[in-house]
Structure formats: structure tokens, C-alpha cells
Amino acid sequence: MDVTVMNGTGEEAQAASAPAATAGPARRILALYLLLGFSAGLPFYMFNAVLTLRLARHGVDIVVIGFFAWVALLPTFKFAWAPLLDRYDIPGFSRFFGRRRGWIMLSQLGIFTAMVAMALTSGDTSLPLTALFAILLAFWTTTLEVAADGWRIELAPTQAEQGPVVAANLWGYRGAMVAAGSGAVFAAARLDWTWAYLIIAIAAFLPFPILAAMRPDPEARGRRSAALAGGLATSAAILTLSALATAAVGWGVLAAAAGAGFSSKTNVTPVVLGIAMLPFAALAIALPRIRRLPAGADRSMNGLVAPYVELFWRYGYTVLPVLAFVSFYRMGDVLTLTLSHPLWNAAGYSLEQISMADGAVALVCSMAGVALGGLLAARLPLVAALAIGAVASAISNWIFVWLWWQEPSSAVLYISAGIDQFGHGFAGAIFVVYLSMLVSPRYPGTQYAFLSGFAFLLPRLLAGAAGAIQTRIGYDGFFMLSGSLSLAAVVFLPVIARARARRTEVPEGEEA
Known part of the structure; x- marks a missing residue:
């Protein structure tokens, strides 16, 4: 098995699936997804948990800190640009390294510069500027994930194959999150926040030369040096344009919000819940027409809409409870990530203590959770595994209620951080396998991007209101609520268990 499968073409997918069918995913694929998980996990923590802690240490109001959680909404809408990654190449990079690797290399450059x-x-003296660069970091991190996810599903199409690859990817991802959180906080404690971000930026960029040194695409044209030069020039132009466009859109949004009287004192929770209901209402209106389409109708549609029509056609009205289920399942993980670090700061824990909680403790417990979750997802019926994961996720939130009422001590902090990381790592591994089983082999990248993005729409919308909710019910009330919302996903499991997709009747051999 050769690592040149990274271009994601059908030929490489077939080459990878042959040994996987008899001996499981090749070791090099597992190693590769460990690397890709690492690449995405490092920056994710830096625009999320580490940023909220940084803002809290700078005395930013808790409600405003909650608003920064909306930066993480960007991955929710990755389905909007996911089709572009399936249709277009990155000039220079893709010509030599292949389409999938080309997008990943561009994304890594975007991550580094942001x-x-x-x-x-x-110093966070200009919060709009802080938000701009956080949004750019979120965008390029998400783009990297989209490119990697589509290729993963092509290489490991069955539930049994997905388990090990997902576990390897999440080991890298959560391991990197732990390294980012622990390393950045420790660097901030000993140096300052500038050095903390610079150190993680360098670490996040390390996979780039590894990807560039791998064997080229089988259909590569030109020389490696020319491909790198052309790709770097193209990337510079794309990164500049994306930054300018983001700044323009951000300025417009802030101006509109100010004109509407929106401020940190505005009760945003009802607005958030109303927005969250809009996709369900729109889908309910569109479903009758989609269901009446003939099998294979998506083949004659525009490539930007065909993946979504095909998904909704296969599941019909069942897609509504499925989407409701995925919206609740990761609720606890998202809400914990939003306010756990401000909670630790408010409880009086030092940066050194937080660094240890985010470091060795979180790493060991997260890896154990991911490993066990991946194992159960491959061995148990998915519905049973999902139920266990929902309970584990709820407990991972409720442990912070216990922490809040204890006298601050390293033991209390480490126990709560360990249980949190284990439970959410466990539930996350099962959830990724479940989403991967919902997609069509014709549109793996786009459909997975939609499902995984939609799964975090409601949680991340509510996360933006987390600060406002906390001011009303306190930290203990907030984490009791977030755990209960995560557990509420089990209500949908009886419907999920009976969900059956319609078979798309197409001639044999046309699925590729």
C-alpha cells in the first residue's frame, strides 16, 4: 500500500480497499490519518478553548467570550464549499501531488498564516481583529478536514473498516488538541500569548513538508520543485483574497448588528433557537418534492446540489429525526469546550494547573476514550454504541458541576478533566462512524461535510449564547443543562434504529 492514495481518485481507492477487505486498513493509511488528525486538531483548539481562556485572562466579559464561540460555527457550514474541493484543483500543488493533497497543503498554509x-x-486590544484571524483559522482548519474526510470514506467504506481509521484520525486530532491546549497554556504561563500561538503555528505546519515529500500522484506532471513554487504562489493569492473578503463581510455584519441594537446585554437565546429551527422547516417543505423524484435523478443535477438531493431522497422524512438526533448528540462536547476553561479560570486555577489538565491527563483519557469508542463502534450494533456514548457525554458535562462546588485542588481539576476527555472522546469516535455510514459512496466528501457540519449547528449556535446563559443560571446550572441536552439524544434512538434508506437503482458499476 502506497501513500500516494492521498489524491483521492478512484484508482487509489480501489487499491486501498483490496487489502482492507481482508486484513483491515493498511498501516500506512492509519499512520497517514494519525498525521491528518494532528494537522486539524492543533489549530482547532487555538480558535476555541485556548482563545476563550486567553480572552478570560484579559478580562473580556463572559457574554462576549460566548459570542466568540460562534467562530466555531464556520465548520458547520462547510457543506457550502465542500463541493468545490471535489470539483477543482489547486494550481501547482494538485498538478503534481493530486487534488486531495493539494487542498490539504493549501489549508496548512492558511492555518499557519492565520x-x-x-x-x-x-493582546486582544481590538476584538474585531482577533475575531477576523480566528475566523480565518477556523475556515482553513475546516477545509483541511473536508479534504481528509472525503478521502477517508472512499478508502474505508464499511463499518468494520471505518472503526480503526476513525480511531487513528481521532487519536491524532484529540492528541493534537491536548498538545495545543497544554503547550499553549504552558507557554503563555512561562512566556506570553504571542509565543504560545507562534509555537503552535510552527507545530501545526510540520506536516506540510511531510506531505510535500511523499510520492507524487501517479498522473503527476512536471517537477516537484515547480509544483511547490506554483502552489505557493497560488496559495499566496488565495490567502490574501480570502482575508480581504472575510474582513469585508465581517465589517458588514458588525455594522448591521450595531445598527440593530445588538450588544452584550441582548438576550440572544430566543433568536438562536429560532435560527436553529429554520433548516428543519426548509427541509420539511422541500422533502415532498424530493421524495417524488425518480431514482438516480441526482445524476442529471448540478454537482453543487446533487449530493444533498440524493441524501434526502434516500432517507425521506426520516432525515428529520436523524438530523435532530445528530444535533443533540454532540451538544455536551461543544458547550463544555466553550466554558470549561473560563470556569477553571473563575474557580481560581493557575495556568500551570490548567496546562497539566489539558496535557498528560487529557491525553491519556482522551486516547482511551477514542480507542474504546472505535472498538465498540466496530463490534456492537451502532444504536447500542450510540446510547452508551450519549450517557458518557452527559456524565462528562455533569462532572463540572461537581468541580464547581469543590475547593480548588489539582486532584479535583485532573479528575474532572480526565472524565471529560474520556467521555467525549468515546462518544466522538462512535459518532464519526455513524455519520460515515449515512453517506453515499458517490458523494462521500460532500455528504459527510453536510452531516458533520449540521451536527454542530445547534450546539454552536447555543454556544454563542453560553455566556448569557451562564450569567443567569451560573456555571453549575449551565453544565447541568448541557449534560441533560446531550443525554436527550437517546430520545431519538428508537426512530434511528428503524431508519432505512431507499436503494438507488442504478446500473451496476456506475457508483464510482
């Missing part, structure tokens, strides 16, 4: 910009503005 994180350096966050380092240079680490």
Missing part, C-alpha cells in the same frame, strides 16, 4: 496573525495580535 495563527501567526493571532500571535501578533495576542
Whole structure:
């Protein structure tokens, strides 16, 4: 098995699936997804948990800190640009390294430049500027995940094959999150926040030369040096344009919000819940027409809409409870990530203590949770595994209620962090396998991007209101509520268990 499968073409997928069918995913694929998980996990923590802690240490109001959680909404809408990654190449990079690797390399450059910009503005004297670079970091991190996810599903199409690959990917992802959280907080404690972001930016960029050194695409044209030069030039132009476009859109949004009287004192919870209901209402209106389409109708549609029509056609009205289920399942994980670090700060824990909780403790417990979750997802019926994961996720939130009422001590902090990381790692591994089983082999990247993005729409919308909710019910009330919402996903499991997709009747051999 050769690592040149990274271009994601059908030929490489077939080459990978042959040994996987008899001996499981090849070791090199597992190693590769460990690397890709690492690449995405490092920056994710830096625009999420580490940023909320940084803002809290700078005395930013808890409600405003909650608003910064909306930066993480960007991955929710990755389905909007996911089709572009399936249709277009990155000039220079893709010509030599293949389409999938080309997008990943561009994304890594975007991650590096955005994180350096966050380092240079680490004083947070201009919160709009902080938000701009955080959004750019979120965008390029998400783009990397989209490219990697589509390829993963092509290489491991069955439930049994997905388990090990997902576990390897999440080991890398959560391991990197732990390294980012622990390393950045420790660096901030000993140096400052600028150095914290610069160190993680360099670490996040390390996979780039590894990807560039791998064997080229079988259909590669030109020389490696020319491909790198052309890709870097193209990337510079794309990164500049994306930054300018993001700044323009952000300025417009802030101006509109100010004109509407929106501020940190506005009760945003009802608005958030109303927005969250809009996709369900729109889908309910569109479903009758989609269901009446003939089998295979998506083949004659525009490539930007065909993946979604095919998904809704296969599941019909069942897609509504499925989407409701996925919206609740990761609720606890998202809400914990939003306010756990401000809670630790408010409880009086030092940066050194938080660094240890985010480091060795979180790493060991997260890896154990991911490993056990991946194992159960491959061995148990998915519905049973999902039920166990929902309970584990709820407990992972409720442990913070216990922490809040204890006298601050390292033992209390480490126990709560360990249980949190184990439970959410466990539930996360099962959830990724479940989503991967919902997609069509014709549109793996786009459909997975939609499902995984939609799963975090409601949680991340509510996360933006987390600060406002906390001011009304306190930290203990907030984490009791977030755990209960995560457990509420089990209500949908009886419907999920009976969900059956319609078979798409197409001639044999046309699925590729």
C-alpha cells in the first residue's frame, strides 16, 4: 500500500480497499490519518478553548467570550464549499501531488498564516481583529478536514473498516488538541500569548513538508520543485483574497448588528433557537418534492446540489429525526469546550494547573476514550454504541458541576478533566462512524461535510449564547443543562434504529 492514495481518485481507492477487505486498513493509511488528525486538531483548539481562556485572562466579559464561540460555527457550514474541493484543483500543488493533497497543503498554509496573525495580535486590544484571524483559522482548519474526510470514506467504506481509521484520525486530532491546549497554556504561563500561538503555528505546519515529500500522484506532471513554487504562489493569492473578503463581510455584519441594537446585554437565546429551527422547516417543505423524484435523478443535477438531493431522497422524512438526533448528540462536547476553561479560570486555577489538565491527563483519557469508542463502534450494533456514548457525554458535562462546588485542588481539576476527555472522546469516535455510514459512496466528501457540519449547528449556535446563559443560571446550572441536552439524544434512538434508506437503482458499476 502506497501513500500516494492521498489524491483521492478512484484508482487509489480501489487499491486501498483490496487489502482492507481482508486484513483491515493498511498501516500506512492509519499512520497517514494519525498525521491528518494532528494537522486539524492543533489549530482547532487555538480558535476555541485556548482563545476563550486567553480572552478570560484579559478580562473580556463572559457574554462576549460566548459570542466568540460562534467562530466555531464556520465548520458547520462547510457543506457550502465542500463541493468545490471535489470539483477543482489547486494550481501547482494538485498538478503534481493530486487534488486531495493539494487542498490539504493549501489549508496548512492558511492555518499557519492565520495563527501567526493571532500571535501578533495576542493582546486582544481590538476584538474585531482577533475575531477576523480566528475566523480565518477556523475556515482553513475546516477545509483541511473536508479534504481528509472525503478521502477517508472512499478508502474505508464499511463499518468494520471505518472503526480503526476513525480511531487513528481521532487519536491524532484529540492528541493534537491536548498538545495545543497544554503547550499553549504552558507557554503563555512561562512566556506570553504571542509565543504560545507562534509555537503552535510552527507545530501545526510540520506536516506540510511531510506531505510535500511523499510520492507524487501517479498522473503527476512536471517537477516537484515547480509544483511547490506554483502552489505557493497560488496559495499566496488565495490567502490574501480570502482575508480581504472575510474582513469585508465581517465589517458588514458588525455594522448591521450595531445598527440593530445588538450588544452584550441582548438576550440572544430566543433568536438562536429560532435560527436553529429554520433548516428543519426548509427541509420539511422541500422533502415532498424530493421524495417524488425518480431514482438516480441526482445524476442529471448540478454537482453543487446533487449530493444533498440524493441524501434526502434516500432517507425521506426520516432525515428529520436523524438530523435532530445528530444535533443533540454532540451538544455536551461543544458547550463544555466553550466554558470549561473560563470556569477553571473563575474557580481560581493557575495556568500551570490548567496546562497539566489539558496535557498528560487529557491525553491519556482522551486516547482511551477514542480507542474504546472505535472498538465498540466496530463490534456492537451502532444504536447500542450510540446510547452508551450519549450517557458518557452527559456524565462528562455533569462532572463540572461537581468541580464547581469543590475547593480548588489539582486532584479535583485532573479528575474532572480526565472524565471529560474520556467521555467525549468515546462518544466522538462512535459518532464519526455513524455519520460515515449515512453517506453515499458517490458523494462521500460532500455528504459527510453536510452531516458533520449540521451536527454542530445547534450546539454552536447555543454556544454563542453560553455566556448569557451562564450569567443567569451560573456555571453549575449551565453544565447541568448541557449534560441533560446531550443525554436527550437517546430520545431519538428508537426512530434511528428503524431508519432505512431507499436503494438507488442504478446500473451496476456506475457508483464510482
